Amino acid sequence: xxxxxxxxxxxxxxxxxxxxxxxxxxxxxxxxxxxxxxxxxxxxxxxxxxxxxxxxxxxxxxxxxxxxxxxxxxxxxxxxxxxxxxxxxxxxxxxxxxxxxxxxxxxxxxxxxxxxxxxxxxxxxxxxxxxxxxxxxxxxxxxxxxxxxxxxxxxxxxxxxxxxxxxxxxxxxxxxxxxxxxxxxxxxxxxxxxxxxxxxxxxxxxxxxxxxxxxxxxxxxxxxx
Amino acid sequence: xxxxxxxxxxxxxxxxxxxxxxxxxxxxxxxxxxxxxxxxxxxxxxxxxxxxxxxxxxxxxxxxxxxxxxxxxxxxxxxxxxxxxxxxxxxxxxxxxxxxxxxxxxxxxxxxxxxxxxxxxxxxxxxxxxxxxxxxxxxxxxxxxxxxxxxxxxxxxxxxxxxxxxxxxxxxxxxxxxxxxxxxxxxxxxxxxxxxxxx
Numbered sequence: 001x002x003x004x005x006x007x008x009x010x011x012x013x014x015x016x017x018x019x020x021x022x023x024x025x026x027x028x029x030x031x032x033x034x035x036x037x038x039x040x041x042x043x044x045x046x047x048x049x050x051x052x053x054x055x056x057x058x059x060x061x062x063x064x065x066x067x068x069x070x071x072x073x074x075x076x077x078x079x080x081x082x083x084x085x086x087x088x089x090x091x092x093x094x095x096x097x098x099x100x101x102x103x104x105x106x107x108x109x110x111x112x113x114x115x116x117x118x119x120x121x122x123x124x125x126x127x128x129x130x131x132x133x134x135x136x137x138x139x140x141x142x143x144x145x146x147x148x149x150x151x152x153x154x155x156x157x158x159x160x161x162x163x164x165x166x167x168x169x170x171x172x173x174x175x176x177x178x179x180x181x182x183x184x185x186x187x188x189x190x191x192x193x194x195x196x197x198x199x200x201x202x203x204x205x206x207x208x209x210x211x212x213x214x215x216x217x218x219x220x221x222x223x224x225x
Numbered sequence: 226x227x228x229x230x231x232x233x234x235x236x237x238x239x240x241x242x243x244x245x246x247x248x249x250x251x252x253x254x255x256x257x258x259x260x261x262x263x264x265x266x267x268x269x270x271x272x273x274x275x276x277x278x279x280x281x282x283x284x285x286x287x288x289x290x291x292x293x294x295x296x297x298x299x300x301x302x303x304x305x306x307x308x309x310x311x312x313x314x315x316x317x318x319x320x321x322x323x324x325x326x327x328x329x330x331x332x333x334x335x336x337x338x339x340x341x342x343x344x345x346x347x348x349x350x351x352x353x354x355x356x357x358x359x360x361x362x363x364x365x366x367x368x369x370x371x372x373x374x375x376x377x378x379x380x381x382x383x384x385x386x387x388x389x390x391x392x393x394x395x396x397x398x399x400x401x402x403x404x405x406x407x408x409x410x411x412x413x414x415x416x417x418x419x420x421x422x423x424x
Contacts, residue, residue, distance in 0.1 A: 027397065030249075030252040030253065030256070031249050031250060031251070031252045031253070031341050032249075034249040034252065035248065035249040035250075074338075075306075075309060078305055078306065078309060078338075079302065079306065082301050082302040082305050082306070083302060085301055086298060086299070086300075086301045086302055089301065090298060104352075105345055105348055105349060105352070108300075108301045108344075108348055109250075109341050109344060109345060111301055111305050111344065112305070112339045112340065112341045112344050114253065114339070117339065180247075180412075181246060181247045181248075181249065181405075181408045182405040182406070182408045182409040182412075183405075184249070184405075185401045185402070185404045185405035185408060186401070186402065186405045188401055189394070189397075189398040189399075189401035189402045189405065190398070192397050192398045192401070193391075193393040193394050193398040194393070196392075196393040196394075196395075196398070197393040
């Protein structure tokens with residue numbers, strides 16, 4: 001057993017929300033962030049679904065951290081995470097069918113979401129169950145926050161509504177390109193540029209997209225880079 | 226076997242509904258491994274290869290085992306495990322029998338397990354009720370579309386390296402803006418398939 005570090009719970013929580021925001025600072029989970037952020041309500045639903053999977057997987061992996069052999073830990077994580085994702089999929093299909101249809105393929109794709117993997121690999125397998133759950137909550141909230149912020153910008157500018165409520169002037173003079181693929185890239189680029197500006201370039205420790213947090217990092221030799 | 230129908234599926238996967246540029250699948254390799262054309266080509270080769278094998282393996286599993294036995298709810302778990310096992314198997318077989326291909330694609334193969342475009346395409350094939358042949362054609366088209374996007378994008382990035390953007394836009398934001406412009410240019414393909422083949 002590894003020795004547990006004593007870290008204040010509040011620090012772990014805000015770490016995920018602001019300092020290491022998974023989408024805007026660590027640049028993880030970009031596929032769902034770009035794809036479901038066309039409508040605020042979808043983004044919020046996706047955020048909550050991913051947060052649930054994160055909390056469950058972090059708790060399960062942290063509880064089993066003494067049992068899982070180090071060499072086969074990645075397949076073990078995959079099975080655990082896929083199980084929780086299937087549960088969420090069935091739950092959303094049964095109780096929130098419109099959301100199930102809107103998220104489509106991105107709901108099962110939570111399995112390959114880098115945020116879930118990287119928290120398992122970086123945090124849950126080395127920390128206590130409660131700390132891992134708090135970390136998952138923080139990271140999940142950070143993911144949800146970033147997604148909803150992005151979706152709000154895209155929905156307000158692109159279709160003139162916010163959470164489905166139409167905004168007087170903007171609903172007549174909207175810019176549909178924001179709800180399409182290029183708009184997603186541009187809004188994301190501008191948000192990261194703002195993070196860069198506000199933190200004076202300190203927040204983003206990496207200046208390029210890289211392999212950090214990728215579950216295959218250790219066995220791929222950095223993807224040839 | 227309607228050839229025209231197959232061409233429509235293929236063309237729409239490569240150009241109109243490009244999985245990378247209009248459906249946001251496979252963003253990590255698209256943004257991460259596109260710095261040099263050589264790496265971009267290796268990565269897309271591995272994606273095309275694994276995508277074909279994964280589709281050929283998961284389609285029969287879904288239709289003859291999971292659906293037959295009423296185990297549809299296990300789809301996510303089974304697919305991800307099958308893909309993970311296939312990737313390992315492919316790596317071993319290539320290393321033993323086709324070493325040149327292994328040298329070219331080897332480093333990228335383990336990345337395929339967590340690549341959302343592979344997993345996404347196998348599930349899309351099931352969701353769209355494709356026949357086996359249609360599914361394989363769609364996988365080919367998706368791989369081709371990924372290849373096209375990667376090569377074009379790495380070409381663009383080699384030029385933007387010497388650009389001088391505002392300081393806050395240096396690096397990642399500039400990369401994303403270039404991706405936006407590339408994605409915008411793919412809009413030009415909208416309607417091409419309908420006009421050519423009258424669908």
